[in-house]
Amino acid sequence: IIMRQAIGKIVTVPQTLAFPISPQAIRVSNYNKPVQMVILGTSYEELQKIQTDVIRKLRQNKNLFQIESDYSRNKPEVKLLINKNKTKDLGISTQSIGQTLETLYGGKTVTKFNKLGKEYPIILQQYLDDRKDKESLSKIFVRSENTGSLISLANLVDFKEEGSANKLSRYNRQRAVTISANISESYTLSEAIKYLEKTMSQIAPEKQITWKGKSEELKETSNELYIIFALALLTAYLVMAATFNSFIHPFIIVLTVPLAVFGGLVFILFLNSSINIFSQIALVILIGISTKNSILIVDYSNQLRTAGKNIESAVKEACELRFRPIIMTSLSTMIAMIPLIVGNIGPGAGEGSRLAVGATILGGMIISTFFTLYVTPTMYLALARNTKRIDAVDIELKNQLR
Known part of the structure; x- marks a missing residue:
């Protein structure tokens, strides 16, 4: 909105060439446009024909504007x-x-x-x-x-x-042209990249394409974050397996992670945010935040079973005693996310990143907290019924030493 108002005032000044620029949240390059697609080919004449067809197709998308190419025969x-x-x-x-x-x-x-x-x-x-x-x-x-x-x-x-042409660009020692564009406020960079990939598959599917600037960073981080998410989940599972001396108890705890991810995605759509690098980082953070509630229930249930109680009474008492700390810690996290969401009422610097983080964590905590009180005890009764007590190895060692 601010950029459009600035452009409206700039164009009223005679003999002036100026344009406002919105700095990128993640500085991967200078003030370049967020969408930068590189088309590789064998000759510039062939690339010029392809870029003409691609730009004509991109201009049919109202969410893309200021579409340009670095190759022009002017x-x-x-x-x-x-x-x-x-x-x-x-x-x-x-x-x-x-x-x-x-x-x-x-x-x-x-x-x-x-x-x-x-x-x-x-x-x-x-x-x-x-x-x-x-x-x-x-x-x-x-x-x-x-x-x-x-x-x-x-x-x-x-x-x-x-x-x-003023210049003949190359990329990775190959002849190349770069098509760049800006995106509207309601259009995400991920959607723009998918649209460009679909356009290239229709016009020149045999041509190799790559990305520059913010587009390249998003493609790399999107692929890497899936691996990071899986490694974070695996690391948390292995650490809990060593702590509980069991593979079943950590599995019960990790079952809350899909609920947290689901809640985060629902709130991203509900608050009209987007799945970007900030929301993906927030999903990784949710692994640690959401599992702590289940850890409280599972750990205290194991302690009560060690004291001699059966599994049903141990789970019931653990839920009753751990209900207050679960609600207190979860509410404190949710309240901390509210300024990130409320602060985005109206345009402002960094509103996209703050809203993505706040919406993801708030939604994940609400859904995971609510369902943890039901899912964790139920799965504990179903899966851990036939497991040994957590101190079973210590008891067996003492019996052998007597």
């Missing part, structure tokens, strides 16, 4: 086409024409001048005004090898005006 260029029949009849070689043009337009150091110990190069070159005008070619003469006479270059070449 630089004026004059090509000289040598009339080979004339040059052959007059005895003028292509090499002599090329050397003449190179010297007069590019400049050539013919000698050096020394004065008072300082050396100055003497450069042979055509006047600047003549170099800017293509008609000045009539002032350039080349010598015939047959007759030795000077012949005007304008009689030997034809002019062809066409556009050329």
